[in-house]
Amino acid sequence: xxxxxLLRFLAARSVKAVIVVxxxxxxxxxxxxxxxxxxxxxxxxxxxxxxPLFMQQLREQFGLDRPMHEQLLIYLRDMxxxxxxxxxxxxxxxxxxxxxxxxxxxxxxxxxxLLAITGGVALGVMAARRVGRPADSAITVLALTxxxxxxxxxxxxxxxxxxxxxxxxxxxxxxxxGAELSGWAHALDVGKHLILPSLTLGLFFLAIxxxxxxxxxxxxxxxxxxxxxxxxxxxxxxxxxxxxxxNALLPVITFAGIxxxxxxxxxxxxxxxxxxxxxxxxxxxxxxxxDYATLLGVFFCTAVMVVVFNLITDLLYAVVxxxxxxx
Amino acid sequence: MMTEAxxxxxxxxxxxxxxxxxxxxxxxxxxxxxxxxxVAPRRGGVLNTIITPEPPVLILGVxxxxxxxxxxxxxxxxLLTVTPSLDPAPDLxxxxxxxxxxLTYTFALQEGVKWHDGRDFTSxxxxxxxxxxxMEVNPRARAILQRIDKAEAPDAHTVRFTxxxxxxxxxxxxxxxxxxxxxxxxxxxxxxxxxxxNATPIGTGPFKFAEWQRGNFIRxxxxxxxxxxxxxxxxxxxxxxxxxxxxxxxxxxxxxxxMTTSNxxxxxxxxxxQQQPNLTVALNGWEYFSPLSWIEINNRLxxxxxxxxxxxxxxxxxxxxxxxxxxxxxxxxxxxxIASTTRFHDPSVQMPAFxxxxxxxxxxxxxxRPNAQGVRASIKLMQIPYGEVWNRLSEYLRQAMRQVGxxxxxxxxxxxxxxxxxxxxxxxxxxxxxxxxxxPTLGVERTYVTSNIQKxxxxxxxxxxxxxxxxxxxxxRNAAQAEERRRLFSEAQKKIVEDMPLVWLMELAFPTxxxxxxxxxxxxxxxxxxxFDDVFLSx
Numbered sequence: 001x002x003x004x005x006l007l008r009f010l011a012a013r014s015v016k017a018v019i020v021v022x023x024x025x026x027x028x029x030x031x032x033x034x035x036x037x038x039x040x041x042x043x044x045x046x047x048x049x050x051x052p053l054f055m056q057q058l059r060e061q062f063g064l065d066r067p068m069h070e071q072l073l074i075y076l077r078d079m080x081x082x083x084x085x086x087x088x089x090x091x092x093x094x095x096x097x098x099x100x101x102x103x104x105x106x107x108x109x110x111x112x113x114l115l116a117i118t119g120g121v122a123l124g125v126m127a128a129r130r131v132g133r134p135a136d137s138a139i140t141v142l143a144l145t146x147x148x149x150x151x152x153x154x155x156x157x158x159x160x161x162x163x164x165x166x167x168x169x170x171x172x173x174x175x176x177x178g179a180e181l182s183g184w185a186h187a188l189d190v191g192k193h194l195i196l197p198s199l200t201l202g203l204f205f206l207a208i209x210x211x212x213x214x215x216x217x218x219x220x221x222x223x224x225x226x227x228x229x230x231x232x233x234x235x236x237x238x239x240x241x242x243x244x245x246x247n248a249l250l251p252v253i254t255f256a257g258i259x260x261x262x263x264x265x266x267x268x269x270x271x272x273x274x275x276x277x278x279x280x281x282x283x284x285x286x287x288x289x290x291d292y293a294t295l296l297g298v299f300f301c302t303a304v305m306v307v308v309f310n311l312i313t314d315l316l317y318a319v320v321x322x323x324x325x326x327x
Numbered sequence: 328m329m330t331e332a333x334x335x336x337x338x339x340x341x342x343x344x345x346x347x348x349x350x351x352x353x354x355x356x357x358x359x360x361x362x363x364x365x366v367a368p369r370r371g372g373v374l375n376t377i378i379t380p381e382p383p384v385l386i387l388g389v390x391x392x393x394x395x396x397x398x399x400x401x402x403x404x405x406l407l408t409v410t411p412s413l414d415p416a417p418d419l420x421x422x423x424x425x426x427x428x429x430l431t432y433t434f435a436l437q438e439g440v441k442w443h444d445g446r447d448f449t450s451x452x453x454x455x456x457x458x459x460x461x462m463e464v465n466p467r468a469r470a471i472l473q474r475i476d477k478a479e480a481p482d483a484h485t486v487r488f489t490x491x492x493x494x495x496x497x498x499x500x501x502x503x504x505x506x507x508x509x510x511x512x513x514x515x516x517x518x519x520x521x522x523x524x525n526a527t528p529i530g531t532g533p534f535k536f537a538e539w540q541r542g543n544f545i546r547x548x549x550x551x552x553x554x555x556x557x558x559x560x561x562x563x564x565x566x567x568x569x570x571x572x573x574x575x576x577x578x579x580x581x582x583x584x585x586m587t588t589s590n591x592x593x594x595x596x597x598x599x600x601q602q603q604p605n606l607t608v609a610l611n612g613w614e615y616f617s618p619l620s621w622i623e624i625n626n627r628l629x630x631x632x633x634x635x636x637x638x639x640x641x642x643x644x645x646x647x648x649x650x651x652x653x654x655x656x657x658x659x660x661x662x663x664x665i666a667s668t669t670r671f672h673d674p675s676v677q678m679p680a681f682x683x684x685x686x687x688x689x690x691x692x693x694x695x696r697p698n699a700q701g702v703r704a705s706i707k708l709m710q711i712p713y714g715e716v717w718n719r720l721s722e723y724l725r726q727a728m729r730q731v732g733x734x735x736x737x738x739x740x741x742x743x744x745x746x747x748x749x750x751x752x753x754x755x756x757x758x759x760x761x762x763x764x765x766x767p768t769l770g771v772e773r774t775y776v777t778s779n780i781q782k783x784x785x786x787x788x789x790x791x792x793x794x795x796x797x798x799x800x801x802x803x804r805n806a807a808q809a810e811e812r813r814r815l816f817s818e819a820q821k822k823i824v825e826d827m828p829l830v831w832l833m834e835l836a837f838p839t840x841x842x843x844x845x846x847x848x849x850x851x852x853x854x855x856x857x858x859f860d861d862v863f864l865s866x
Contacts, residue, residue: 037743041784043383045746046392047466048761050783054466061520089383090541091525100541156573164581171577177544177565178373275569277542285381285542285570290743 010311017307024303025079028296029072032287038064039089039290062088075296084300085293087286094297097282104174105278108270109263111194112202117256119202120209125245127210128217139210146207155200155273162196169196172275197274201267205259212255216248223247249320257313261306265298368560372864374845376586377575378566381542385528387507388456388465389520396504397588398566400856401547402443403530405503406434406453406486409852411614413670413765415498416851418858419448419508419531420486429493429807436484440554442510443529443536450480455511457488464519471500471769493807496670496766502615504856505764533559533860542568553860560863572596572714579606579840585864586841586848588855594654594716600840607843610657610836612854617666617770618837620760622708622724622830626790628755630704635689637827641679642686643731644724650833653719657838661831664823665771668834669763671803671816678824678831686731695732703732709748709757712741720758720832750784760835761785765852767816772800775823791828 040058044050059065063074078085084094127139146154163171175181175189220226221244229239268280279298286294317324382395387403406420415423420434440448458478461468474497477489490497500506508531513524528536531554534547548563567584569575576596578584580603592600601608622640630636646660665672679685695703706728710721725735735756740748748754763770773779777792796819803815839855841848847861848854 035743036740037745037747039743041746041750042743043390043392044750044784045742047390048393049391049467049785051466051469051786052781052783053469055783057464057520088521091384091521092541097541104543159574159577164577167581170583171581172569172574172583173567174543177375177546177567178563272570273574275543275567275571275574277540277568281542281570288741288743289383 013311013314017311020307021300021303025076025296025300026072028299029075029292032290032292032295033068035287035290037290038062039292040064042289043089079300084297087291087294089289089291090294094293097294098279098297098301101277101279101282102264104276105265105271105280106263107190107194108197108201108276108278109267111198112205113256113259113263115198115202116205116209116259117252120206121213121249121252123206123210124213124215125217125240127214128221128244129240131218136214140214143207143210143214146203147211149204151200151204151267152269152273154203155196155270158196158200159273169193171196174277197270197276200273201270208255209252212252213248216251217244220244220247246320250317253313253316253320257309257316260312261309262302264305265302368846368861368863369865370557370560370863371562373563373565374561374586374859374862374864375565375567375584376588377569377578377584377591378545379569379575379589379591381568382545384525385536385539385545386509386525387503388461388468388509389525391465391467391504393589396856398545399507399528399530400503400532400853401534401564401859402528402532402536403503403507403509404532404858405501405505405507406436407498407501408857409499409502409615409765411611411852413499413614413668413852415501418501418503419453420501423498429495430490432488432490432497434486434488436486437554438484440531441552442512442531443550443552444510444513445552446510446512447483448508448510448531449483450486451483452508452511453486454478454480455515456508457506460509460514460519461506465506467764468500468506471497472506492805494804495807495809495812496768499615499765499769502853502856503858504615504853532858534561534564534858537563544568555860559858559860561859564859576600582842585845586839586855588839589837590714592838592840593714594657594838597657597838597840598655600838605843607841607848609839609841609849609854612839612849612851613836614668614852615765615856616762616853617668617765618760618762618835619661619664619666620758620832620835621661622832623749623754623757623759623789624829625752625755626792626828627752630695631706631755633693634826635693636695636704637830638679639686639689639693639731640728640733641827641830642682642689643727643733644830644832645681645727646832647681649720649723653716653723654833654835658833658836661833663820663831664775664829665767665816665820666763666834669771670766671813673817673820676817676820676824678827683730690732697732701732702734705734705736707736707738707755709738709740709745709754711758711760712739712745717758724758746784749788750782752782752788752790758832759785767819768800768804768812772804775819775828776800789828791826793822793826796822796826 039062040055043058044055063071075085087094087097090097123139127136130136159171162169170193174193181189226239226243229243265280268284270276271278271281283295283298378394378398380394382390382392382398384390385395385399385402387399404419406418407415408418410416419437419440421437423432423434425432436450442448457472462472474490474494475488476491479487481487510529513529514522533550533553535550537548538546545566546563549559549561553559569578572593575587575591579587597608600606624631624637626632650658650660663676663678690703697703708721708724711717721737725737728735749757761770774787775791775796776787777797779787780790799815799819803812806812806815839849844865846863846865851857
């Protein structure tokens with residue numbers, strides 16, 4: 001692939017990406033205003049007291065007294081300078097709120113992602129190589145179970161076993177508050193808190209990857225070039241690695257690309273069950289509170305990530321399968 | 328002068344006021360008393376607890392949501408607090424007097440009180456907090472503070488308020504949850520709501536704000552300069568933010584937290600914690616708030632505007648069932664518009680009892696005959712989005728109403744949508760509950776008087792109007808003597824129950840569940856909203 005061609009491809013895609021992100025922002029901006037109620041009514045509702053002056057003061061403070069197109073223009077103008085706005089509800093810049101939550105989210109989703117993709121592909125390959133035998137059946141049943149079980153239920157059962165019965169692992173939070181640990185002790189502490197949520201989140205995707213890899217492997221294994229390789233006397237291990245797996249990976253990469261784009265979005269369910277201070281909950285709370293700026297900020301970050309990972313996925317195709325060209 | 332004023336106060340607020348003002352509040356156990364009971368306070372230890380939902384900011388006045396009140400009341404303090412029987416008790420004011428004409432209140436402030444940043448707390452801070460800060464940001468306090476004619480600070484430790492007219496429940500608004508003292512040197516001349524200092528609250532309370540990782544925890548540490556010697560006992564308090572109710576129950580069960588409050592634990596989980604030997608389940612400590620729940624009925628609509636129809640609805644509801652089977656005994660059945668723990672509750676006033684036969688008879692009498700499906704009328708019930716137990720209540724009400732031929736359609740919302748529709752009067756019926764703030768003038772009147780029919784939530788959104796009730800509430804508001812007010816409120820309660828503008832359901836209680844080693848958790852009429860300067864963990 002020529003460098004000039006790659007550059008042209010990146011430039012064209014970047015222009016498209018900016019347009020897509022802009023469209024998403026405008027669309028979301030309008031969409032969330034369609035939800036009934038506004039931040040002022042939430043605050044009134046949660047305080048259990050209000051008067052007209054109070055409501056008016058709140059709406060002025062939040063900038064909601066201006067016409068909507070004006071609010072949108074102000075928002076877009078701020079976005080142009082990469083200013084994600086200010087959450088009046090939480091009295092914090094949105095960028096800070098998001099950055100505060102980002103490490104926790106990436107740690108959780110990243111760990112779950114790695115667990116899912118490595119474990120899933122390994123299991124899928126194992127199952128495909130022993131197709132029809134007990135190991136295959138066991139893996140298939142296991143994958144189907146994780147795939148079909150609601151994620152929050154898996155979480156609760158894991159908590160029940162490892163936190164309540166065995167008392168091995170903490171049931172919520174990200175680290176021991178007030179323990180003031182540092183260095184390795186802190187990492188170990190976080191790791192302990194990380195096991196259950198990442199397992200809960202990861203098992204579902206692990207099941208998907210396992211099923212995907214197995215099906216894809218089986219499909220490729222039947223093709224002529226594999227038979228040819230085998231006829232040539234290529235060792236079985238090499239056939240699996242270089243011929244079958246490499247070709248079977250494309251659907252896995254497609255799916256991984258989609259999942260990777262969502263890493264930043266976090267997982268509302270898992271973050272809620274395990275009180276993990278991630279972005280999914282930030283967005284969910286912001287939605288309930290009608291904290292528009294925060295919600296749009298999260299949407300924006302997620303949209304950017306999805307676009308970026310789509311791009312990376314397209315590039316990866318070309319690396320894994322030279323027949324695929326970037327265009 | 329002192330004795331004279333005290334006498335006046337006694338006659339007005341009852342004998343207990345005298346005791347509260349002279350002895351250092353009998354409800355708050357002194358150190359000596361605690362020792363006598365064999366539970367000498369132990370210094371040390373961090374209290375791990377839960378707060379839910381997460382407060383947006385911790386500045387009282389700027390934000391008055393339930394969770395904010397619970398957390399920030401450890402940082403800030405009020406001039407007074409209230410006992411479980413709703414008498415005033417000292418906090419930042421060590422004593423107070425009231426003039427014979429009921430117009431002038433003089434507070435003597437505690438000495439040696441410092442803000443967390445080291446500056447002295449003085450009468451200037453009090454005047455600023457009351458006359459400027461809360462007057463501007465705090466809608467509930469504003470209505471009462473506007474009755475103040477003059478606020479003066481004769482010296483650094485004395486504050487004097489002169490009212491335009493006597494206002495008997497005046498002392499009830501000085502609790503930290505209603506009017507917290509905020510530092511003048513930080514807020515004066517600034518935009519209170521957007522002051523950058525709102526990120527780091529500075530109060531006079533026993534605990535100082537230390538750290539807040541959003542979505543994770545709020546941590547506070549002992550205020551070493553606290554004005555009560557050797558207090559607080561705890562080294563700090565950590566408030567974990569745990570959004571899922573089952574995860575909260577687990578955290579309590581496994582001892583990862585030592586206390587839960589408010590809505591942390593769903594009522595249907597309470598019985599199992601009552602069985603757990605190392606935990607105490609307390610249902611008191613909400614006397615000042617006395618939340619009362621009801622079916623809010625839009626009095627403007629067909630059928631619903633007929634008192635007979637509303638009375639039939641009341642007869643259809645088994646409030647004992649709700650209290651015992653839905654709330655598992657956390658709270659008790661309502662008897663009328665004023666909760667039994669609020670001042671001037673009249674126990675002789677009783678709302679219609681559970682009696683479906685009577686309900687059917689009333690509806691028959693209205694000419695609402697059941698159709699082939701047994702349905703006489705259809706109404707919509709907008710569900711209150713406050714959690715699982717409230718959904719169960721809606722489902723129960725649908726069943727109960729169906730028994731008397733009223734078909735109920737449930738409508739779902741989230742908080743923002745619910746408040747918007749409630750405020751816009753766009754509902755047929757819904758469920759609502761409000762705090763009563765100790766006195767009918769402060770927390771009950773707003774729901775029933777014509778002048779408060781507004782397109783704002785928690786006003787008289789039902790649209791109920793009875794000139795006689797208006798007159799009674801107004802007279803009670805302005806009457807200087809407690810006995811006169813009691814008579815007027817009794818009258819008002821009778822009239823309101825005759826009209827049944829709403830169907831009252833429960834006097835709500837919220838369980839405070841805590842480790843038995845945690846002492847002195849609930850000492851006042853505000854329970855977990857107290858400063859916790861006397862709370863300690865025994866070994």
